Amino acid sequence: MTLHPDSRQSWGFFFSWRISSWSRPNSSSSNSRSKQHHKIPEFASFLRNITLMSLLLLGSIGSISCLGPISSSSNSSSSTRGVSSSSSFGGALAMTTAPSAVMRPRDPVLSPVVIVPGTGGNQLEAKLTQDYKASSPWCYTLKKDYFRLWLDLVTLFPPFTSCFADRLALEYDPLTDQYCNAKGVETRVPYFGTTESMEYLDPSFKSISAYMIQLVNELTSKGYEKGRSLFGAPYDFRYAPGPRASKVAVEYQKDLKSLIEHAYTTNNKEPVVLVSHSMGCLWTLYFLNQQPMEWRHKFVAHFVTIAAPWGGVVEQMMTFASGNPEGVPFVNPLVIRKEQRSSESNLWLLPVSWTFGLRPLVITSSRSYTAADMEEFLNDIGYPEGIAPYRSRIPHLTEVLQAPKVPITLIYGFGVPTAETLSYDSKGFDYLPKIEMGDGDGTVNVCSLTAVISDWKNTQGQSLDVIAFPKKGHMKILQDKEALEVIVNTILNARPQQQLVV
Secondary structure, eight states: OBOOOOOOOOEHHHHTESOSSOOOOOOOSOTTOEEESOOOOHHHHHHHHHHHHHHHHHTOOOOSOTTSOOOOOTTOOOOTTOEEEEEETTOOOEEEEHHHHOOOOOSSOOOOEEEEOOTTOSOEEEEEOTTOOOSSGGGOOSOOSOEEEETOGGGGSTTTHHHHHHHHOEEEETTTTEEEEOTTEEEEOTTTTSSHHHHBSSGGGGGGSBSSHHHHHHHHHTTOOBTTTEEEOOOOTTOOOSTTOOHHHHHHHHHHHHHHHHHHHTTTTOOEEEEEETHHHHHHHHHHHHSOHHHHHHHEEEEEEESOOTTOOTHHHHHHHHOOOTTOTTOOHHHHHHHHHHOHHHHHTSOOHHHHTTSOSEEOSSOEEOGGGHHHHHHHTTOGGGHHHHHHHHHHHHSOOOOOSSOEEEEEEESBOEEEEEEOOTTOTTSOOEEEEESBBSSSBHHHHTTTHHHHHTSTTOEEEEEEEETOOTTGGGTOHHHHHHHHHHHHTOOTTOOOOO
């Protein structure tokens, strides 16, 4: 899982078990220092709080390098409100401070909004059939109907961790080149069309499992109504789109298209604002580029991307190599590694060479691995079965991120220590590496967050605004008051071919 947004990332992006998305170190150290993997991301802190609560309840006690963020011109300054740049139809990227570029609502008409979350950013439900074979006796359940598989925090505690991982894992069939659920496990995504399943991931612990609730609350305070002008498009974040997509992924794209058309039709034919976080940005971009240009221009007013891992994430290589517990002390990374490897979408989040170049990302006692060595890396970590699905899917999904030619505001955070190089000693990949930190949002490297800017700003017909927030983490950007203000104002001002109101 990833808790990859986005975060998931499975276990990854939400905890990076899928990293799919939301890990970030809680550290004020320099961006380049080397350290053991003992960082505590926001979600890890959240899980530690859960540990204490549970014990009490139980009574037992590209073209932009990875060297740094986009820099402003000499007479520009950054602030906690972010650095804003804009490019329209291939114009130059002019840097200004965010406060002068914050958009104000210009009329009372609200464009409908559809939110696409990051990996691990919405609930999943499961039902066990008679074909289910539990790995341990305690993994059987008396529940006959659907129950919450992601996220039920109680199931993360040993000995139930292995039960949770087995149920969430996908199975890959090399003969058909297809992914599916584990035998005896049926899954579904609840509350499609609404934001309910992405507001809180575990409704039993609302105060510590909040995800999209603050953004939803900000939008409703501005006049949006859930189910009328504000919609959610949750999905099974374990799967990925593309030519080899499973039926689950294909059906989601159909459902997303229908939801956008419904939002348009029921809101006086106002084009829709698509708001995506983390891996949800990749999903939404892929979806848009599959639609005819006429459809995009008719139904989509604006695409707001938040913390997108356009070119992958270095820390995802640790997820595949060692398992990624994200600093949670009671989780054995080797217990969850098989599930994390099984996630089709986790392959999608591995670093790509057009973003990271040929610099070493993983260093061992015998060799190093760059983003161009991914198939060798998968083989050497003991996961050769991952090579075929990687080869048949990932180049198509990552080699060209085509500008969708709908107005885009690209929002990201930087200046948070983020895994940049993973060093393994002679003990091998069954042990967590030493991590050298670089720049990013704590989960996604800055070169990935900014990877599409250079190409898109020079694409004829592509309107692009860029807003960068210093010291805003992958998840914090959805919770920070000033960042939320900018995100909401961007939505309120969205129109096809919009112009900044200053």
